Amino acid sequence: MSSATEVNVSTGEANPYTPSVAADPIPFYDALRSHCPVATMEGMLGAGVYIISRYEDVRWALKHPEIFSSDLVAVDIGQDRPLIPLQIDPPEHAKYRRVIDPTLGPHEMAPLEDEIRMRVNEVIDQFVADGQVDAHAQFSVPLPGRVFLQMTGLPLEDLDLLLNWKDEIIRPGGGLLPPEEATPRRRAAGADLYGYFADVLKDRAENPGTDLLSRFFGTEVDGREMSNDEMLDICYLFILGGLDTVTSTLDCSLAYLAQNPQYRAALVQDPSLIPAAVEELLRFHTPVMQILRVLKQPTELHGVKMNTGDTVLLMLGAADTDPDEFGETAGEYCIDREVNRHLAFGGGPHRCLGSHLARLELRVALEEWHRRIPEYEITEGFELAYSPGIREVEKLPLEFKPLKLNPGV
Amino acid sequence: MSRMRILLDLDACTGHGRCYSLAPKVFGSDDLGHCELLLAEPPEELRESARRAVATCPEGALTIQETA
Numbered sequence: 001m002s003s004a005t006e007v008n009v010s011t012g013e014a015n016p017y018t019p020s021v022a023a024d025p026i027p028f029y030d031a032l033r034s035h036c037p038v039a040t041m042e043g044m045l046g047a048g049v050y051i052i053s054r055y056e057d058v059r060w061a062l063k064h065p066e067i068f069s070s071d072l073v074a075v076d077i078g079q080d081r082p083l084i085p086l087q088i089d090p091p092e093h094a095k096y097r098r099v100i101d102p103t104l105g106p107h108e109m110a111p112l113e114d115e116i117r118m119r120v121n122e123v124i125d126q127f128v129a130d131g132q133v134d135a136h137a138q139f140s141v142p143l144p145g146r147v148f149l150q151m152t153g154l155p156l157e158d159l160d161l162l163l164n165w166k167d168e169i170i171r172p173g174g175g176l177l178p179p180e181e182a183t184p185r186r187r188a189a190g191a192d193l194y195g196y197f198a199d200v201l202k203d204r205a206e207n208p209g210t211d212l213l214s215r216f217f218g219t220e221v222d223g224r225e226m227s228n229d230e231m232l233d234i235c236y237l238f239i240l241g242g243l244d245t246v247t248s249t250l251d252c253s254l255a256y257l258a259q260n261p262q263y264r265a266a267l268v269q270d271p272s273l274i275p276a277a278v279e280e281l282l283r284f285h286t287p288v289m290q291i292l293r294v295l296k297q298p299t300e301l302h303g304v305k306m307n308t309g310d311t312v313l314l315m316l317g318a319a320d321t322d323p324d325e326f327g328e329t330a331g332e333y334c335i336d337r338e339v340n341r342h343l344a345f346g347g348g349p350h351r352c353l354g355s356h357l358a359r360l361e362l363r364v365a366l367e368e369w370h371r372r373i374p375e376y377e378i379t380e381g382f383e384l385a386y387s388p389g390i391r392e393v394e395k396l397p398l399e400f401k402p403l404k405l406n407p408g409v
Numbered sequence: 410m411s412r413m414r415i416l417l418d419l420d421a422c423t424g425h426g427r428c429y430s431l432a433p434k435v436f437g438s439d440d441l442g443h444c445e446l447l448l449a450e451p452p453e454e455l456r457e458s459a460r461r462a463v464a465t466c467p468e469g470a471l472t473i474q475e476t477a
Contacts, residue, residue: 101441106426343467
């Protein structure tokens with residue numbers, strides 16, 4: 001069944017939150033953009049939940065936070081307060097970005113490259129001699145977590161704890177629980193996550209280091225010192241925003257390259273193509289399929305009248321495969337795309353805070369993986385299951401020629 | 410000789426960093442990751458990469474003026 005069937009052209013309803021859309025979203029995106037550029041969330045006619053899908057519309061919405069607000073505390077991610085800076089609108093938002101962006105900016109990220117390369121090789125070392133791996137559980141999941149622990153000076157033993165809380169918040173019970181069961185689990189995991197970082201921050205206040213978290217102390221926001229709650233709200237976002245997104249991009253990328261040996265061979269032969277491949281994989285797969293906004297004023301688009309307080313899904317994946325922006329090859333992977341102004345990291349003032357780190361991790365991960373494991377394929381007959389929203393796979397069993405341990409770095 | 414001049418709208422730039430990745434000799438970044446123009450009038454040999462970088466800005470923060 002094509003994911004295009006998840007768009008009901010006659011009623012203008014659509015549902016992106018299905019496994020078939022997550023597995024193969026492009027027919028769904030095409031149907032949305034062509035037939036209902038402002039769709040209504042399926043089964044929610046009259047409830048004020050809309051889906052915007054064309055590139056220019058999504059880009060316009062991202063650039064107008066005074067209409068499309070991020071003030072989304074109602075969205076249940078187990079939080080006590082808005083996540084900083086994700087759920088803060090301008091002009092407050094800019095005050096936080098001014099102090100957080102430099103800690104994750106390109107000047108700070110470049111010197112981390114060697115250490116990230118070591119983390120990638122440590123992870124690969126764990127399975128390279130086996131000739132097979134669940135690349136989701138053994139590569140895509142641990143890598144961004146290990147890099148985060150390195151940057152924050154937290155012990156490796158805490159990784160499973162943090163990953164478990166993150167999963168309990170983003171997709172409790174695998175993401176298919178009804179709200180009455182999901183909400184308490186999210187709240188419980190959220191409380192644990194706040195508690196964990198409250199202890200860490202207390203320790204860092206007494207024993208400051210040079211890590212990302214220690215640097216918050218003494219940081220001024222709008223002429224006053226950042227409060228403990230504000231630091232916690234940033235930590236909460238780091239866990240929710242920084243781990244799953246890189247995991248899903250690695251999942252989508254490795255799964256795609258495993259199934260398309262000609263594209264993989266190009267990267268093995270000429271690793272200088274990898275930065276362009278990262279951008280094209282981000283565009284083509286847009287692992288974060290959509291982001292949410294809430295309307296601050298009545299707005300009309302393509303004849304659809306939306307009201308203040310309505311929720312809008314900005315379908316980044318549909319924007320990133322729009323032929324009006326990317327031409328005839330919008331629905332194909334093209335490493336030599338001349339212009340690729342994709343929105344996989346969003347856009348406007350909320351452009352992904354961690355995008356410079358994410359790009360570095362993705363590039364180094366693909367460089368080292370293909371240097372050490374040039375040939376790989378998905379275990380025959382295995383059907384990949386993608387999670388909707390953020391496109392991770394449940395399991396990614398890959399087979400390759402077993403290699404001797406040789407990090408060579 | 411033809412001239413090429415790049416204009417940066419810093420209010421529109423949100424720090425995607427596509428420009429300085431694609432044309433690192435023409436564009437740099439400040440601490441926040443926002444664009445800094447290194448060469449507002451790039452020489453001939455850097456113009457192709459500069460044009461591509463300008464076209465790739467998702468915010469439309471960069472424009473080019475060319476004179477014969």
